[in-house]
Amino acid sequence: MIKNQMRMTHQRDIILREMRKCKDHPTADELYERIKKTLPRISLATVYRNLEILSTAGLIKKLEISGRRKRFDGELRRHHHVYCLLCHRVDNIDLGQEENFQFLPAAAGGYRITGCRIEFFGLCPDCQKKPQGDKKMGCKKCGTETLNDQQQQILKTLAQSAAACGSKDIAAAVKLEPKQISSQLTTLKKKGYVASPVRCKYEITEAGKSAIA
Amino acid sequence: MIKNQMRMTHQRDIILREMRKCKDHPTADELYERIKKTLPRISLATVYRNLEILSTAGLIKKLEISGRRKRFDGELRRHHHVYCLLCHRVDNIDLGQEENFQFLPAAAGGYRITGCRIEFFGLCPDCQKKPQGDKKMGCKKCGTETLNDQQQQILKTLAQSAAACGSKDIAAAVKLEPKQISSQLTTLKKKGYVASPVRCKYEITEAGKSAIA
DNA sequence: TTTGTATTTGATAATTATTACCATGTCAAT
DNA sequence: ATTGACATGGTAATAATTATCAAATACAAA
Ligand SMILES: [Mn+2]
Ligand SMILES: [Mn+2]
Ligand SMILES: [Zn+2]
Ligand SMILES: [Zn+2]
Numbered sequence: 001m002i003k004n005q006m007r008m009t010h011q012r013d014i015i016l017r018e019m020r021k022c023k024d025h026p027t028a029d030e031l032y033e034r035i036k037k038t039l040p041r042i043s044l045a046t047v048y049r050n051l052e053i054l055s056t057a058g059l060i061k062k063l064e065i066s067g068r069r070k071r072f073d074g075e076l077r078r079h080h081h082v083y084c085l086l087c088h089r090v091d092n093i094d095l096g097q098e099e100n101f102q103f104l105p106a107a108a109g110g111y112r113i114t115g116c117r118i119e120f121f122g123l124c125p126d127c128q129k130k131p132q133g134d135k136k137m138g139c140k141k142c143g144t145e146t147l148n149d150q151q152q153q154i155l156k157t158l159a160q161s162a163a164a165c166g167s168k169d170i171a172a173a174v175k176l177e178p179k180q181i182s183s184q185l186t187t188l189k190k191k192g193y194v195a196s197p198v199r200c201k202y203e204i205t206e207a208g209k210s211a212i213a
Numbered sequence: 214m215i216k217n218q219m220r221m222t223h224q225r226d227i228i229l230r231e232m233r234k235c236k237d238h239p240t241a242d243e244l245y246e247r248i249k250k251t252l253p254r255i256s257l258a259t260v261y262r263n264l265e266i267l268s269t270a271g272l273i274k275k276l277e278i279s280g281r282r283k284r285f286d287g288e289l290r291r292h293h294h295v296y297c298l299l300c301h302r303v304d305n306i307d308l309g310q311e312e313n314f315q316f317l318p319a320a321a322g323g324y325r326i327t328g329c330r331i332e333f334f335g336l337c338p339d340c341q342k343k344p345q346g347d348k349k350m351g352c353k354k355c356g357t358e359t360l361n362d363q364q365q366q367i368l369k370t371l372a373q374s375a376a377a378c379g380s381k382d383i384a385a386a387v388k389l390e391p392k393q394i395s396s397q398l399t400t401l402k403k404k405g406y407v408a409s410p411v412r413c414k415y416e417i418t419e420a421g422k423s424a425i426a
Numbered sequence: 427t428t429t430g431t432a433t434t435t436g437a438t439a440a441t442t443a444t445t446a447c448c449a450t451g452t453c454a455a456t
Numbered sequence: 457a458t459t460g461a462c463a464t465g466g467t468a469a470t471a472a473t474t475a476t477c478a479a480a481t482a483c484a485a486a
Binding site: 008082108109111112114115117118122124 | 218221270297305325341
Binding site for chain 1: 443452454
């Protein structure tokens with residue numbers, strides 16, 4: 001007879017309390033690890049089930065952001081989030097005066113809109129310290145070519161100089177063989193990143209500046 | 214010697230063209246199905262790999278929203294999205310004058326923020342038509358108790374009446390046995406959703422109104 | 427043009443995250 | 457006490473993505 005009625009079981013109660021207590025945004029299995037300290041025999045499936053049920057009931061919030069794993073939030077007050085592109089950590093964010101700003105899109109394309117979420121992303125304090133694997137790739141044919149280390153060094157040196165430089169000026173700043181430098185300058189000139197206003201003098205072009213931006 | 218340089222292979226080129234051409238936001242395997250028409254021998258892994266590489270290179274965008282599957286976007290122009298909570302379809306959305314509004318959070322909590330995303334969610338036109346499974350749950354102990362169908366029907370009837378109603382008035386609007394009605398009214402009164410200003414006359418309370426809201 | 431090699435591919439295995447299943451257990455209302 | 461909806465733990469299954477690897481390819485340099 002009774003339908004869609006939730007019972008407050010011991011497990012569910014502990015899960016809800018834990019969610020209300022914690023100030024972060026745990027995934028199902030992160031929460032499972034915490035709950036096990038109180039209920040060592042609880043099943044991971046129970047945690048998954050209850051996080052789903054509690055969020056359907058509106059007692060917690062589900063954050064479907066930042067990639068693969070769902071995260072949950074015990075804080076019901078309207079607020080938004082930042083997350084880290086590297087470690088996927090999620091933090092609350094304060095939007096200041098915009099806090100209560102409600103977007104109403106001009107054209108909703110027939111959707112019945114029930115909510116809006118504002119998300120920031122970037123690097124968290126910890127991940128900023130990590131050595132950057134510099135994963136950025138480029139491609140000649142797409143006009144997004146990446147430059148090798150030597151080329152980058154040379155371009156950066158030229159970018160810092162107001163006047164056009166000779167090979168010696170560059171050699172003073174970059175630890176490279178003179179031959180390497182002139183060879184790379186030729187390449188860079190061909191690519192349009194460097195111009196030679198006078199013979200043996202080189203300066204960076206606008207294209208060059210954006211290539212190292 | 215060369216490092217982090219992307220090659221424009223035939224497969225990658227076709228994938229990029231397809232992404233630029235299509236106006237929706239395909240997942241890896243949705244795109245795989247489309248690409249197979251051009252390259253029947255391509256591997257799903259190649260599609261996954263290239264979507265990742267192309268988005269790292271900034272030639273397409275990765276949408277990490279709305280649950281499990283990643284979606285990709287060939288449109289690089291700054292814009293935002295709506296998605297359907299039911300079928301997870303994603304559409305572009307026009308923010309009107311807010312289009313170029315850049316949020317700068319007051320406190321970024323030490324994050325180096327590289328972007329902001331504004332997402333709307335709700336029900337797409339198709340899913341609005343689907344019969345609603347009414348999955349909402351409640352719980353007595355949390356003050357979010359759900360009501361059964363009969364109780365909801367009765368409450369809704371009362372909500373539409375200006376004056377207090379008798380069983381007959383309710384029976385006229387709701388197809389239920391008179392006994393059922395009075396039984397449910399008693400239950401609803403006990404729960405505080407219905408009041409009886411005069412004997413055999415019932416009206417909805419404020420609590421009752423919010424219970425069916 | 428030829429060559430050396432970093433990069434990419436297809437095929438497939440492995441991993442990760444989540445959901446489904448099921449026998450058993452609990453609770454509240456008759 | 458009986459009934460039936462709701463839950464649980466344990467585990468299998470599914471879905472989505474990533475890793476591995478031998479063979480093929482693209483492309484900078486010679
Ligand atoms: Mn939060
Ligand atoms: Mn889009
Ligand atoms: Zn991080
Ligand atoms: Zn839909």
